[in-house]
Amino acid sequence: MSDLARSQNQETFVLNLGPQHPATHGVLRVKLTMDGEYIAEAEPVLGYVHRMHEKMGENRTWAQFMPNTARLDYLGALSYNHGYVKIVEQAMGIEVPERAEYLRVITVELNRIASHLLWFGAFVLDLGGFTPLLYAFDDREHILDLLESVTGARLTFCYFRFGGLYNDIDDDFITGSRAFIKRLRKRMPEYHDLVTKNVILITRLKDIGILPAEMCRKYGATGPVLRGSGVNYDVRKNEPYSVYPELDFDVPVYSECDSMARYMVRMDEMEQSMRIIEQALDKLPAGPIMPEKVPRMLKPEPGDYYSAVEAPRGTFGVRVVSDGTNKAYRLKLRSPTFSNLSLFGEASQGMLLADALALMGSLDLVIPEIDR
Amino acid sequence: MIADLKSEFAPLAPVAIIETDYQVKGYHLDVEVGAGQVVAVAELLDRRGFFLESITGVDWLGKTPIANQVEAAGEPAAVADSEADAQDGAAEKSAEQMEVVYDYNHTGGELCRVVVRCRLERVKPEIPTICQLIPGANWHERETHDFFGIKFLGHPDLSPLLLPEDADFHPLLKDFKV
């Protein structure tokens, strides 16, 4: 029967993955044309959580749009806060006090670790290992405690202000951050022993889900996906902003292009973020966290502006067109995972379904950020 | 890098090519081209190792498009033209424009962000696709079609990407009503 079917070339069938599927991390849907266990064609279908952020950008004032940035990518909310305040500061020429810049870096990097920890847990969960998720959430809660104490939120932070910050930190935050880094430094070898060196994980990831650097470039992939393909590109280094140039850190790059490389990039990035936080805490200057004068009414000069930051998932860009009023005329949000996911169709061709899901996990998707 | 690019762009006869203040604008080079040049520009930038960060649109309904001023004398000033059109009441309707904006960047070496923009007639917004050349443009163009109704000629599938499958509206048009 199966021979007959094959001879008639009828063996492909359509498999609908999502929009409600635990492996798609939310409400992504992938229309798969399957040839047995192999993917003949994969077409991601987006928009299941399109929340009109860009439309809202046009009908709210600059300050009113702030909370939206946290809901774009709720795992790396502070990076998105940062990208948005940065473009308005750049367009208006607002000077940010040094202490505020340092605190921005500290909180953004804490947030990055929290994001990578959650990815680590969820990724291994995709591959069938449940326990690491509980470890990762345990550590993540410590970061959330710290961030909650200064920002007032656990997830959807709205901490940055045009020109500075909403709230200064206290001594508890500093000691807490140092204690957390000490704790995570001890935990990282545990993670490596428990997960990285696990033979099942290695078999599932090594040499699977190859994304050549040229493919990444053609699709505009950035962040850990690009760095796992051997391209040393990090906005924090290539297009320095805030106080990153004053801090010493490396950009982890792996050239294997496989899912394992992307896994290793993120694991190493957590270590680098810890280095950044430690240095920033050491160098943290005293002083105000808001400039003396911030215009009450924000009205950037007419024109268009672009600004990018390194979010946990890649380059987050904001393009703003101002017509000189207190609202944006057009606000375009360039989300990293939108581009990173766009290569999935080409990359997953001919892969086993189970491997393609590992590839998808290694892209670290946050769906509301793709759909915006 | 910027000087190189400028000389390479010259044969394509862009409408305007402007060096901008990166500290304020966040990009280095602003290239305005006609719809016919979009593919050639993409090819040039692709050859130079650039990647496409995003494509988006701007709807200039009833407004004079805001643009960077051309500093060098003798270059055709698109801004002046459209301003003149806008002042002319009768011509206003036909002069209403939309804009497609491409953000290019590259990963190695000297930092250089290039913005390519193209003005289209609002009544018939059509522009050639670049997705055969840069596959990553596929989704960006679909999204721009979703939001603005700009048709990318030659695009394999312009069905709604972010909007529901049967959506027949373009929400980011300035005259959009529910």
Place this chain on the structure above:
Amino acid sequence: MGKEDLQPAIVQFAPLDKLLALGRANSLWPMTFGLACCAIEMMAAGAARFDLARFGAEVFRPSPRQCDVMIVAGTISKKMAPAVQTLYDQMPEPKWVIAMGNCAISGGPFVFEGQYGIVEGADKLFPVDIFIPGCPPRPEALIEGILELEERVTGYRRWPRVEAV
């Protein structure tokens, strides 16, 4: 005829119902179904620190056929609404719905004049039993919501109510 002559029925359904309700309330099976930000707090509620398993509601099932609680955790877009409705319809009776977070309650921050993309609250689609406000609600709030739902099912509160300080 006088009532005093009637013998009580051999099979009593009311106590059985009570027993069933007790069983259901103490082992609610929610659906693994995250829509947006709130899903992360839902995961946090199930993970190490908050440990939803203490209240018997940790068996998250990806299939609606095996669930009795749907936690609508996030914004329901118009594109997603038919899928959410299908999932609800696929759940066997008896079933309950928790609307977690402002988006599931009313559309939350994404409601504005001229909005074109979202459903303004899960109760526009199907009946909702428990509303948990917050953007997103804390995991404790979700746990309280589940305890509240237990009370709905059995008619009494199994755990002491935490008084505000």
